[in-house]
Amino acid sequence: MLANRRAVLAGIAASPLLAATGQGTEITVFEARRIVTMESGLPEARFMAVANGMVLALAGTLDELSAWTGHRQHRVDRRFADKMLFPGLIDPHIHPMQSAVMLALPFLAPDEWHLPSGHWPGIVGQDAYRARLRKLVQEDVTDPLITWGHHELFHGPLGKAELDEIAPDRPLFVWQRSFHEIIANSAGLRRIGLGDKARFEAAMAAAKVEPGHGDYDTGVFSETALLVAIGKLQPVLLAPERMASGFAGLHQMMRERGVTTTSDMATGIFARFDTEAGLIASSFGRSDTAARVMLMPMAAELDTADDLDAWMMKARKYASDTVLLDRRVKLFADGAFFAQNMRMGPPGYADGHVGKWLTQPEDFHKQANRYWDAGFSLHIHVNGDEGLDLVLDAVAGLSRRVRQSVTLEHLGYCTEAQIQRIRDLAVMVSAQPNYIRVLGEAYGREGLGVDRASQMNRLGSLERYFVPLGLHSDFNMAPIDPFYLAWIAETREGIDGKVRAPALQLSREKALRAITIEAAQVIGMDSMIGSLAAGKKADFIALDSDPFEVEQDALKEMPIAATVFEGRV
Known part of the structure; x- marks a missing residue:
């Protein structure tokens, strides 16, 4: 009987669940001046227990961690004792190959x-x-x-x-x-x-x-x-020396600005999916990587696949702990915002030109229905209000599904009425806030007029309607620097120094949520990352100051003392 009991206990100890919680491995307890968790139930702590890349527990005192540390080998890491710890930042839209x-x-x-x-x-x-x-x-x-x-x-x-x-x-x-x-x-x-x-x-x-x-x-x-x-x-x-140098630069920028997770919002821009996925997997799949990436195929490539399940199964050969592949697909509606190729509704462009469709409307409807019915979450590139009408009409025709979501990518210009539709359709937004900073003055002068140009990036309205929101760089449309993007969204200050439509500014809390927990939500990863909580990945950054409390100008160039990925400093 005793032998059987020991065998059972040995089996339990070897189970994946206990392995995931770090049983049998040393616990590292990180001490900080304050840990900002981005969790409403426990917004701050001073100590965080980590093992196997996972947060085990957070507490205000070491004694409160005794359920974990009382019977386990552990050490207290005090290198950040005088720092603020904050969740690892998320840029939910970077193209690593680009x-x-x-x-x-x-x-x-x-x-x-x-x-x-x-x-x-x-x-x-x-x-x-x-x-x-x-x-x-x-x-x-x-x-x-x-x-x-x-x-x-x-x-x-x-x-x-x-x-x-x-x-x-x-x-x-x-x-x-x-x-x-x-x-x-x-x-x-x-x-x-x-x-x-x-x-x-x-x-x-x-x-x-x-x-x-x-x-x-x-x-x-x-x-x-x-x-x-x-x-x-x-x-x-795609010359090998260019790729090696470029990926090294990408990892450097992400680490220096605290980005621990991103999603490639169109794997296959420069080559076929297999080519790009292989190169990205080689770069992000290394043992010393300090960030994870989600691959995402484009609808245009999947359109040729008769068996979507078989295509996804084959693509999983590129997946690993740090290279993720979910059932998500990228669709494209209208053209680029920086080129004034977005499709604008009445009164259109002041010079009379017409924007461009990346996918013809009838084809877009077919794609949206096909991939939604096949169980894919949809990420949709859309920039102008006419383009958004097409997208929202297509989404309105989809059946409601609990396990699937729709995220609008970029959303350069929209109307207040459209934001109400976004809310009513339970659609999320991953926004590019750099439009108002770089283009606010220029598009007021030519193309849109001062009134519409000043209301680009209508992010404050999204906040008032409680729409889940992420902020992304889409590098090189904006720098890979989430705090800088949060500063733009909070201030709406152009490169000419002028603040446009202050009523559309984000609050500090929403801006910081949009680079952490809500940025994770728009890519379907909020159960894993985006905040510091038991069971989540131990991704965090060390800061000298609390981003909730610093002055606006300090948020723009927030110094990052260290970036920690899955507990590895």
Whole structure:
């Protein structure tokens, strides 16, 4: 009988549940001046017990942890005794492949950037931009030369003719500030095999590019035509040395700014899903990684799969403890906000141009129904209010399902009435707050008018309607810096120093929730991360000050003393 009892106990001790709670391993108790948990029931503590990467318990005193420490080997780690501990930050929308590619490029943008590659000052004015581009052409021997950050409203018009004058003899590609557009000079078009109009138009036709998205005369590859240019440039963009350097820079930025979790909101932009998932898994699956990533396929790639269950099963070979794959899919409605390609409802654009659909409305409805009926949660790229009408009408036609969710990605401009629909349909939002900061003045001057431009990023209304909200960088649309994004959402201060529509500012609490627990919620991970609580991952950052109490300007550049991932400092 005793032998049987011992066998049973041995089996219990070896069970996955006890292994997960850290039985048999040393407990580390982290002491802090204060631990801000982002949990309403226990908002703060001073001690946190951790084992096997999991939070076991939080307490105000060491004695209150005795249920765990009284019979277990443990040590008290006091390195953060004079610090504030805060949940690991979440950027719910980064494209790791895009980040790795972009970090290898020179940044010539209207806004300032601090990157692993150095400091890139903001550039405003056509003459200043072209002078900087000429200087780069003279000094940078990279072949082909690819730059990022041009925006017509800050830098003046740019096309093939202008680039030919600046660089008549070498391939030059300029990536627009939105990422959704590339401009090539004549040498660049020749380099990628599209040097004459017949070949260019044949490539557009073969890729089924939407009318008006590609233009040989101006050298423009926009929206659906962008994928043609990316495909042609793939050997350059995905060169092994570029990838290694780019991923290293991405991990550096995430660690330095406290980001412990992200979601790749479109695995397969630069290559097929398998190629990108393999590269991301190799980077984030290392034993020394300090962050996890969720992969997410695009609907356009899944559209060709007859058996979605089989496709997902095959894709799981890339999954690990730090590379996650859930039943989620990315859909695209309208075009880029930074390029004024979003579909705007009445009265439209002031200059009369019309935005672009990334997915035609009838096709979008078909995708939404197919993937929802197949059990997928939907993440939908949408930027303009006309685009949002399409999305909300499609969502309204879906059956309610407890285990599935819909998240709107970006949501640059919407109306108050649409926010009420968002609430009524139980839709969540992952917002890009940098629109109001970079574009508020420019879009008031051209495109939208002062009234609508000032009401971009209607985040305060989302808070008043209790809509779950995450804030994301979508790097390189904004820096990978959640505290900076929270500061933008709280202040709505433009790069010109002007505050626009203060009634739409977020409260400090909502802004911080949008980079922690609600950021986790919009990607379906709030049971695992986003706050510090028993049973959750031991992801946290060490700070000198409490982000709830610092002045607004301090939140903008919040120093982070350490980033801890699953209990590993």
